[in-house]
Amino acid sequence: MSNKSYSIKENSHVIVNQGGEKKVMKKILSVALSTAMAFSMFATVAFGADAKLTPEQQFNTLKEAGIVEGFPDGLSHLDRSLTRAELAKIIVKATDLTPVDATSYNDKNYAKHWARTYIEAVTQANIMEGKNLEKKLFDPSGNLSVQELAAVLVRALKLEVPTETNNTATEWAKGYVEAAVKGGYIDAGINYQANASRSQAIVAAYAIYEAAQVPTVASYTVSEAGKVVEFTLSNKEVVKVTLEKALEPNKETEVKFTHNGHDYTHKVTYVTTVAQKVDSVKAENLKEVIVTFDGTVDSATAGNESNYTIQGKSIDSATVSDDKTSVTLLLADDANSVLVNQKQTTISLKNIKNEDGTKTFTQDVQFTPIDVTAPTVKEVVGLGTSAIKVKFSEPVKESVAIASVNYRIDGKVIGASVKYAYPDTVIVVTPITEGEHVLRVSGVTDFSGLSVAPVENKFTTVVDTAAPEIKEIKSSDLTKVTVTFDETIKSVSDAYANNSSKTASKIVINDNKVTLFFDGDTKRLNQGENTIVLKGVSDYSGNKADREGKVTPELDTVRPVVTNVDFHKDGADYVAELQFSKSLKPDVAKKADNYKLVDSDGKVAKIAGVDNSGHPIRGIKYDDRTKKVEINFGPVFDKEYTLEVSGVRDNAYIGNEIIPASFKLNPAGTENGKISRVWVEDASRGQYVYVEFNTPVVMSGAGSALDPAKYSIAKKGTTNKVALTKSADDIDPVTSSSVRIYVDSKNLTVGTDDTLYVDYIANLDGKYLTEGTGYTLSSVVKLKNDAVKTTSVEATANDSLTVKFDTALNNVDVNEFSVKGTATNSTYKTSYPNDYSLSADGKTLTLKFSDDKLPVEFSNTSLKLVAAGGDDARTRDVYGNPVKVDFEVANKIAPEVIAKSFDVAPPVGTKYTASFDVTKIITDKAENFTKSLFSVEVTPALGGDKKKTEITEVKANGTKLEVIFTVEGGINTGDYVKVSLDNNSGAIVDGNGNSLKTFNQTKIYNQ
Secondary structure (H helix, E strand, O other): OOOOEEEEOOOOEEEEOOOOOOOOOOOEOOOOOOOOOOOOOOOOEOOOOOOOOOHHHHHHHHHHOOOOOOOOOOOOOOOOEOEHHHHHHHHHHHOOOOOOOOOOOOOOOHHHOOOHHHHHHHHHOOOOOOOEOOOOEOOOOOEOEHHHHHHHHHHHHOOOOOOOOOOOOOHHHHHHHHHHHHOOOOOOOOOOOOEOEHHHHHHHHHHHHHHHOOOOEEEEEEEOOOOEEEEEEOOOEEEEEEOOOOOOOOOEEEEEEEEOOEEEEEEEEOOOOEOOOEEEEEOOOOOEEEEEEOOEEOHHHHOOHHHEEEOOEOEEEEEEOOOOOEEEEEEOOOOOOOOOOOOOEEEEEEEEEEOOOOOEEEEEEEEOOOOOOOOOEEEEEEEOOOEEEEEEOOOEOHHHHOOHHHEEEOOEEOOOEEEEEOOOEEEEEOOOOOEEEEEEEOOOEEOOOOEOOOOEEEEEEOOOOOOOOEEEEEOOOOOEEEEEEOOOOOEOOEEEEOOOOOEOOEEEEEOOEEEEEOOOHHHOOOOOOEEEEEEEEEOOOOOEEEEEEEEOOOOOOOOOOEEEEEEEEEOOEEEEEEEEOOOEOHHHHOOHHHEEEEOOOOOEOOOOOEOOOOOEOOOEEEEOOOOEEEEEOOOOOOOOEEEEEOOOEEOOOOOOEOOOEEEEEOOOOOOOOOEEEEEEEEOOOEEEEEEEEOOOEOOOOOOOOOOHHHEEEEOOOOOOEEEOOOOHHHEEEEEOOEEEEEEEOOOOOOOOOOEEEEOOOEEOOOOEOOOOEEEEOOOHHHHHHHOOOEEEEEEEEOOEEEEEEOOOEEEOOHHHEEEEEOHHHOOOOOEOOOEEEEOOOOOEEEEEOOOOOOOOOOOOOOEEEEEOOOOOOOOEEOOOOEOOEEEEOEEOOOOOEEEEEEEEEEEEOOEEEEEEEEEEEEEEOOOOOHHHHEEEEEEOOOOOOOEOEEEEEEEEEEEEEEEEEEEOOOOOOOOEEEEEEOOOOOOEEEOOOOEOOOEEEEEEOOO
């Protein structure tokens, strides 16, 4: 059960349904019958002049509720009078007051009067009072005048008493009567001094009874993806509540709302069958990955293989299951695109929507392929009497699947040619007699090396005399057509589109699917309907015919994106490898102008691997099979730079261009291994030299970090190397990536600017650090206070800072940190964090600022994080070194729209403008493409199909975002307008390059 609750007390839209035996009252009154006693009343819909119930019907309702009683003859006798005592009892029961055991009046025999406790209750509630206040007489048996009844009614319902009156009541009662008449409870122009009839008293009692009833929630419905809840109350009213935050699907949540002065809390569950999370990722063979969701997904985005990335692997296809809850990814038919059995792997999902479009999955999921099951023969189908089709339970290797010796029919070796259809099918071409046969398969293996069990499989062959027929034709772009036939195809002699001059440049046959490629500008398909002609379509029984069908291509409008960047060293050169989500136009992918290297100030990088404009000069490689671009920057890459990518297009006929994007390239850690830190700690007889590597190193064998021969030092100003120690006993492992070396001060003292040399240390993969790598010590003696280096400080939100160190922290005291203004912002009020969290590896510290929040807008040089360090510091690394920080804060706080600022202005001509206030100043970096990132939906207030919309312009200036659009038929008052930004990708950014957060906002149009 959730402990979350949503509270809505403003702008609730109330709908009152009318009908049935009783119409819900229109007048809304507030009743508060409060006394010193422990009870309270709550207002609901009041009974008034528009009520349809007759006094007799009202009497019957009160009778059923146990408030009044009929006479012995069973009749109500509403024409008779009512005593003051009888009215007191009715009021107590109608308002659920508690009778009071007291004696406040001096009437004769009052102490024993049957109505005494009722009279005392209405007296204390200030609803009724005595007939003679001086003598304290109530007159229980006395009649009640109409004007006295009006006074009781006004007090009970807390009606406003007007100062101006126009009636014939006694002076003291004029205001009461006027209020009762205006409320519709008493007729105008009657004798107000006359005794009130039982009928008039029942009308008043019923009004009080109705006011005291608090309707309950009878049922509810949830709509608009959990944003709207409609509660149906016990009195048939419907209260529509729009939540600021959508309900979490399939989780019970408390929703609070206020209606007619009553506070309601009701538990609500938004039940949905559309996907909300990735349930699992499994690979039970090394060529297929199954992604399972907890509900249904959108077939278009989930079935787009470009929306999935497995590093180093190419994905051939993505097949959505019939129930739309899982996707099977088939890796490409190449040697590199094979998973490693029982090795943890990461798959990246991007822009995959659930079925109703309310959630987009963009995340990384780790999984471990486990292939422990041998393949089996899943199906054997006779293709006439000349071939058989064998389908396996999982992908199998072509090299063994095409060996005819692995197939026996009826126990006999066959002479056959075997054709392989990736990933799991073979066609065994050999003459077979008509009838029932047995196939035995052996020696065929899957991609983990497991062999099929030699089990006999029965199949039947019949003579086939019919040529193949087309079942389906599809085209996802103007360059490719897939034709599905009703049987396995052996060959197609020729194919063209519309006329014989547009012949297919390539024909690929896979079982019953024939894929036609139309490369070259003169052979592209029409954007409208095309006639596809296939000549000489033959099956394995020799049946042949020409076939044709019609297809209208669905244009590819999905932009390519960079899904992964790998920056590494290849020999002496620094290489960036960019993984794209889809195939690119090769000449554009290899165009140097589309890549630019800049420094942290946005200026062109000054390294030999780029020209004066920052473009690579050493050549760019593109592999269409893996969808990867490789850029070689040469052997010099002295610091972190930013690679800007733009202008790259996919290979669709109408090319989709990437939205300009940028990626950090940091040379740190690109080598097989290197020294991260060196520091010195004084000991009683000498010094300890600590050496920490950037990766775990071996502690035995040829590359051992515990070998004293690996370490030497050259004293300041010399080139002569001297051994730090000759004894292995002086070297101890501290962690898997660090050692401590004892240096006896009698033999050697390590000093400032001495150079440490480390040779032939191997990492766990057996790769060595570069021979002769020198590491110059700086202020060695005092290095203990500077041993821990801060590598970056980023503000990710106005209440959060992420601090990265070059080593793991062991202890953190949050009170030692503060954020101060620099020289450019010396007036900044210092902020102090009050909480923190530390990553699993200890190298990333997140500071939380719940009180002294950071500003949303600040430049990269206006704030800095400070921690003094020193001998008394409590924040230390795993070696006990104190942490000293004096580092500029980078503003990584993403701008976002302010939901409550959403407004839709009246149209100017045919154009509407949806506007939002934004938390930071923003600019549009990709004006030609930005409008395609937004979507606008207009849904009629009374239901029906969404109206057709078109975004004509997007403006991002200052702290204002405007989406300008047209709507077919216009927008009517009450229509729902939804504006969404599903994927920014750096198109709209703030001054620090942070992308505007995606959003999905809905507003009821009211113009």
